Amino acid sequence: MSQPNRIAGGQIDDKHALSFRWNGRNLTGYAGDTLASALLANGIRLVGRSFKYHRPRGIFSSGSEEPNALVQLREGAAQEPNTRATMVELFDGLVATSQNHRGALEWDLLAINDLISPLLSAGFYYKTFMWPKAFWEKLYEPVIRSAAGLGRLSELADPDIYDHGFLHCDLLVIGAGPAGLTAARAAARAGCRVILADEDFRMGGRLNAETHAVADMPGAEWASATCAELASMPNVRMMPRTTIYGAFDHGIYGGIERKTDHLVDSAGKPRQVLWRIMSKRALLCAGATERSIAFANNDRPGVMLAGGVRSYVNRYGVAPGQQVAVFTNNSDGLRTAADLEAKGIAVSAVIDARKGDAVIDTSGRKGLRSLRLNDGRKISADCLAVSGGWSPNVNLTCHHRGRPVWNDGIMGFVPAGDLPPGLSVAGAANGTMTLASVIAEAHDAAKMIACDLGHARGAGKAPTSSDETYEASAIWHVGGSQARAWVDLQNDVTTKDIKQSMEEGFQAVEHVKRYTTLGMATDQGKTSNTLGIAIMAAASGNAIPDTGTTVYRPPYTPVSIGAFAGRSRGKDFRPFRLTPSHEWALANGADFVETGMWLRAQWFKRPGEAGWRDSVDREVAMTRASVGICDVTTLGKIDIQGRDAAEFLNRVYSNPFLKLPVGKVRYGLMLREDGIVYDDGTCARLAETHYVMTTTTANAGTVFRKLEFARQCLWPDLDVHLISTTDGWAQFAVAGPNSRALLSKVVDSMDLSNEAFPFMACSECRVFGGTPARLFRISFSGELAYEIAVPARYGHAMMGALMQVGEEFNAVPYGTEALGVMRIEKGHAAGNELNGQTTAHMLGLGGMVSRKKDSIGSKLSERPEMIRDDGLRLVGFRPVDRTQMLSAGAHFLEKGAPADMAHDQGWMTSVAYSPELGHSIGIGYLKRGGERFGETVRAYSPVRNQDIMVEICSPHHIDPEGERQRG
Amino acid sequence: MIIEHPLLGPRDAAEFVYLGDAAMIDRPDGMTVDDTGMHDYMYLRDNPAGDIRELWYHEQGDRSWLVVTRNTITHEITKVELARDVARRSGRSR
Structure with missing residues (x-):
């Protein structure tokens, strides 16, 4: 299949064709392409619609700063929205679609927004949707929701695996352009353990995109030779496809490595790995990002950054247009014309703003066709290479609150002295803009770091290279047209929006950002922030340094949530802990419930039981009648x-x-x-x-x-x-009148009579002929009861053995629900009662706080409010009409009192159906509850639509004297 | 964050649980302190922009409580001590 814009040369492998699908069309590219370069090679200029106005948009850059070419990659559950086509390495079978349009990309129905753009100006959310108030929920919000956002989520579970990992190094070199390669080589030769990370799949940075020579060979060749040398060194880890997204405390850097994103199928391997890189030192060689110039209709497909144009021509062998014009305010942009002509691409004009020339408007509905200049000339062009100068990529230097400073020489912000500890900067990221000086600076920086770290082996010499001069001028915005001039392409912020924000009083840089959304899109304003600040400065009459910058925060480029989650997803986020009797419970009809981290048997269903209440009522009744066994290991x-x-x-x-x-x-x-x-x-x-x-x-x-x-x-x-020792011992409650008889057959030669082993006794013992155990005569159920513990490895066997011995007593296993019923019958406090507001007095346990000693909390528990006599007390409740069921959470009100907080008397904490009493019971907190046994109050639960009368009683619904447990 | 454990060397912060101001060590005796004294111990904390001494618990490790001196502006950790040693130095014993 022909690729109309493919030209010779570049670092692509034209022997290795790759087929891919774009908006349903089958296309071909080559190994070494990005999706963006392959689309351009196939003559596709329109790739998406803008966020707000749904303007046609094309590929704008060749790197991670891309604001326009956001696409949906892959299909089905693996679909990923807002993927930058410039960062997607082409693979055979790739499927991508454009986003943010209704109907076909070419005929987007929401392009109507462009015609009503005056309504969508800065702050339009705050102005337009204020009234009438009722419209927000029913009309505005749903409409905005359906129209807003760029891509669409699949809403299916991500089928891919993501991993986390740790790495350690002496020196982390961030970016593998000329500075990074030079520095990594020097440090590695000196003996440092080096990690070299670059977001691109091909290391070399701008050397791959330019025609510079290094060490007397083409820059790209030097880059691959240097990569080969580094890859062969045992003390170097090369990490292409890895973005260092944040500088964290103590020399830790976050890195996201795209492991299998460039493969059609990850074949069970992690798609991405989130690395935590522990470095002794780090060197930022992240280069610089080119920015645009604001002029009317500067957002049409075909308007591209000049550096991007050179990248497509030199690296990818793609002509971004047949007739290319160049518009620049600096010396760098001019190289574009030379590179294009060297490849035989027609250059229709070179417009140098420093000479007073300027583009004042463009035309072309779905893509650029011509330009209008300030001298009245009209130029034909299907591609305009714009260079508004370069902004050093200072982002990581600011992750510890550092603020960059303005440098008039390069017309950009450069790192100040307040870097994260251990981080240095070299090359264009540091404001050093010409190749020979970049290489020299990086080499020296690496040598110094190696020396600091005590690595004294020879670092070698820095390579020689061609050099040039770099001059930038302060031309940001071209006036002379009423049409909109874009600053932030991704969020559709124009020069008008910025000026309007200033006029409406939102003048500080952080205010302008939020009022206009400048720089708040997924690209975080990489191509637009400096331009925006320059336009603010011009509007306010202040200098750029006085206007300031916004704060840079991690991540440098978007990181998928899946990568942050790693393997901690679904049940792996918080795995269940299983009790020692889990397998036994599973085999015996248990339903399970999560309690904290544990999975516990909730009840054991028997044949013929219709609902859970049948099982629970039976377990309670049989325990109280004979004996029941419950795994209480989780305590x-x-x-x-x-x-x-x-x-x-x-x-x-x-x-x-x-x-x-x-x-x-x-x-x-x-x-x-x-x-x-x-x-x-x-x-x-x-x-x-x-x-x-x-x-x-x-x-x-x-x-x-x-x-x-x-x-x-x-x-x-x-x-x-x-x-x-929670996990060391399996522990079982054995409760009910026959518990002693059962345990007598379990415990080796031990007198369990009430005299020898009374209530609240404990002892180490042996069971089943020698197994070590611990026996406690304690009771949560209120019955004659014991808890017996064996080393956890015997837990499963113990449960089975207890049940086998218990057969003659009709022993039942019981779950957490029966446990809960019995403790409510008995009036024992549990989680519902201990809610972080409970005092000992509320539980009726005020007397347990000893005044004769100092213990944690004793002093402050005596505060007057916490011991007041008319405060809340834990009491019991039963419905006046015994057929009614109580509701936990119901609030108590005096009969006839209005249902409001002023008349609130307390609340019901726990309720259960008591099989023994034959009706619903509850416990809860009530004002002066201890003095009010026999009274009736309203239990009012508006959430359950219940309003019933309840009788106040002792919380000990069953056996208040405790005769059973002592018997 | 990395905490230089006095016994175990540099450890990742993920292994630790944070409690707060190391002033929690200076618990007054409940039998002799007045209400204000115990109240102040319980509720009053300095919130310095600069060095703070705080308690970290090596829960995923050796279960040591540590007193970490950390700069709240830069997150630089300048000192890590066993809380037990700090407590003893401030006169706590039995």
Whole structure:
């Protein structure tokens, strides 16, 4: 297939044709092309529509600064919007489409926006959609939403893999143009461990795009020879296709490497890798970005940056037009004409702004056809190479709040002294604009860094090169036309918008940016920021340095969210932890629920049970009637040992712990230092200097962290040591009147009678003929109950064995739901009650906060507001009409009181259906609740549309005296 | 960020959990302090533009609490100590 604009030469492999699809058309390019160069080679100039006005747009540049040529790449789930065609390495089978148009690209229906552009001027969102207020939600917002945005997401899960990695080096060289290659070579020869990263798939930077000579050979040849030398050195890592997107603390740089983006199929390999690069030193050799000149209708397809034109001609062997005109305000632009003529491309005019010539308007509906000059001449051209000067790529130098300074010599901002520590700059990024001086500067910088790092081997000599002079002039904006002149192509910001913003009082650079959206598009204004600032300066009459710059932040170019997520996506973001009895539960009909990080059995469904309530009611009833078994491994377990362990516990629990005897368990209440209840659990004394603490499932990690804080920071000389054993022991609650009988058949030779092993006893023991275990007589259910722990590796076997032994008692496994029902029946507080606002008084546990000792939180728990008598208290509730079901979250109101916050009396925290009582029960916080047993109040739940009367009662719905658990 | 652990060498910040001002070490004795003293310990923090000493916990490592001296403007870390040593130096013991 013919490529009408393909010319000879360049660094493409014309023996290796690649076919690709653009908007449904099959086209051909060559290996070494970008999508942009292949489109140009095929004569395609119109590639997209602009953001706001839907103006026809073409390829504007040849690099990552591209504002116009944003395309949708690939299809289906792998589709990626807003991909810069200039950065997409062509591959066989590539599929891309244009974006931001309704109907065909050539006949975009939304091009109407261009005709109503006066309505869409700066700040139009703030002005146009203010009234009537009701229109926002119903009309404006949906319309804007459907019209706004460039590409479209597939809304399917990304099928590709992304990885994260760490790298270490002495010197990170950012950019592999003449400066970067020179510096990397010098540092590597001196013995540094060097990483050389470049966003392009072909290293060499502008050397590939220009006709300069280095070391007496063509620049591109020198670049590939130098790359070959570097690649052969063991202390160098070459990272093409890698963008260093941010400079972070302590010499860490973020890099995004596109591993398989240039392949049609990633074949299971990561598409991109997000690198965290730890460097001792870094050298920014990121070069410079060319900018445009503002003149009327400077956005037509065919208007391109001059450097981009040279790039297509010299590197890609593509003629961007048949008749090219050049418009420049600096010496660099003039080389374009020479390069074009050397390739036999007609140059229709060279317009040098420094001589007073200027383009004042362009015409051509879907692409440039002619130019009008300020002397009245009309020039035919299908491509205009514009150079408004070069802006050093200072971005990374500003990632630690540094601000660049204006340099009048090059008409651009250059890095100031306030660089991130360890970072230096060389070459065009530093404002050094000619080749020989770039090479010399980079060579010296690398030598100095190597020397600083103690690498004294010879760095060699810097290569010789051709040199030129660089002169830029301060010509930014060409007036003389009423038509719009674009500054920011991607966000459709014109010189008029900037002037209007200034007139309307938004004059500071950060205000202009936000009011006009200048520089806020995905290209972050790479080609437009300096131009915009120059136009602001002209409008205000200030100098450019006094106008300032906006803040540069990471990322330098867009990084996909998938790369930041890496492998931490879906369930891998937070994998389940499985209990030791998980497999057993799976085989026995369990439904599971996430509790914190854990997956726990919620209930065990039996044949014939229609809904979850059937299973839960049965589990509760059978446990209370005989015996039930529940895996409670997820509760946090902390092993505490040392001569001062008792003293330590006495300081971290609010209730006394010094006198807990060996072989006994005590309930412990833990406060935060501000006096609010933090956590509760039990603590067992297994030996004189050995305790085992349990915590709630949710706080297992943070309680441990706080205990370590107390141990290391508050009382560093207490003899106490901690280790988390949550995963070390599988623990099972065995609850119900037959629990003792069951365990008697499990535990080796141990007297479990109430006298020998009473309520709150604990002991180390052995089970099933020798397996080590720990037995605690504690009860969350309120029944005669035990918890038995075995090393986690026996957990699965233990669950099966307990159930087998329990067969004669009709033992049931029970899940978290039955556990919850029984604790609500018993009035035990859990997560719903401990919500970070709860005081010990609210729980009715005020008496547990000892006044005879100092413990964490005890002092501030005594604040008057937290111990007031008329405050909230945890009490029980039952519906007056026993057939009604209570709702958690309902608020309590006096009968007849209005339903507002002023009359709020508290709220229901937990509710359950009690199979034993045969009706719904609840617990919750109520003002003066402790004094109000027997009263009735309204339980009002507007979210559940419920308003019922409830009776206040003790929170201990079942066995308030605790006779069962002590029996 | 990289924290130079006194025992383990340079470690990535991702291994740590941050608590805040190292003044948390100077907890007054609840039996002798007045309300204001405990209130100030609990709630009052300096917010300096410059050096701050703060507590970091090596949760994904050796579980040491560290006192890190960090410049809030530049993020430069100038000193890292074991919190236990800092506590002892400020007179804390048992």
